[in-house]
Amino acid sequence: MKWRTVCVCGAAFVFTACSRHEPPRWQGYAEGEYVYLASSQSGTLTELAVERGQTVAASAPAFALESGEEEAARNEAQHRLTAAQQQLADLQTGKRPPEVRVTEAQLAQAEANAHKAALQLTRDEAQLRAGGISQAQLDDSRAQADSTAAQVRELRNQVRVANLPGRTAQIAAQAADVDAARASLAQAQWRLDQKRVNVPRAGLVYDTLFRVGEWVQAGNPVVQMLPPQNVKVRFFVPETAVGSLAPGRKVTVRCDGCAEDVPATITWISNAAEYTPPVIYSNENRTKLVFMIEARPSAQDAVKLHPGQPVEVTLQ
Incomplete structure (x- = not known):
């Protein structure tokens, strides 16, 4: 009798642990909204003051074009x-x-x-x-x-x-x-000032697209910037869960190799499904509908994420 009693209790414990509710997890990726620095004037690139991978402050010099004609004018x-x-x-x-x-x-x-x-x-x-x-x-x-x-x-x-x-x-x-x-x-x-371009917002120099001595056509970007405020997370939730989410809801972002989780805030929810079956809706194919959601971390936490990096998102 004792042995049976122990087994029954153990089984009940296992059942309780397995039925414990875990928060849903959704897959997504980090994305960056890049800022491309260009001049409205054409000219030879004479100075490139930043390097790829460098973090620069706002108003720091980015690049300069040849400006002899503009100075004379x-x-x-x-x-x-x-x-x-x-x-x-x-x-x-x-x-x-x-x-x-x-x-x-x-x-x-x-x-x-x-x-x-x-x-x-x-x-x-x-x-x-x-x-x-x-x-x-x-x-x-x-x-x-x-x-x-x-x-x-x-x-x-x-x-x-x-x-x-x-x-x-x-x-x-x-x-x-x-x-x-x-x-x-x-x-x-104004034309002379356009020959020298400064960094509008502090951030990461993601890439430089020209070298000193090359001719730069007006409007062509020379420096590609990624301010931390422009880093966001895109993830996808099923149709059954999108109704419970709203802008301002707090989420937690996990990524491989991250020392700690990154908190973020939902800023946008798509109004259109990412996948629509070519047949009338049914209970079977409704589960295939997913909606894209965007969330933004704070500027301090955004540097922990990298564009294209896979992430996992859970509700706080």
């Missing part, structure tokens, strides 16, 4: 802007003080001549009444007085004009030239 645009700004300043301030002083000196000389001519005219008028000079000589004196007076008025107007800024339309036109020159400089600077 930028310098030319800078000189044109400076010239346009100086011309605008000249229009806004009128003539230079030395030029104004020259005109003022001419005015003073003309005023002296006009005063002298007016005195001579007064004397000649008295002489004509006394019969000392002819009418022709008086006419000459009057003409000389009128001429010097007109010259005084002209020079006075020139002094006033010299102290005025340029006309409104001229200033507006020159200001437009300054804006156009500034825009040309910005364009030239």
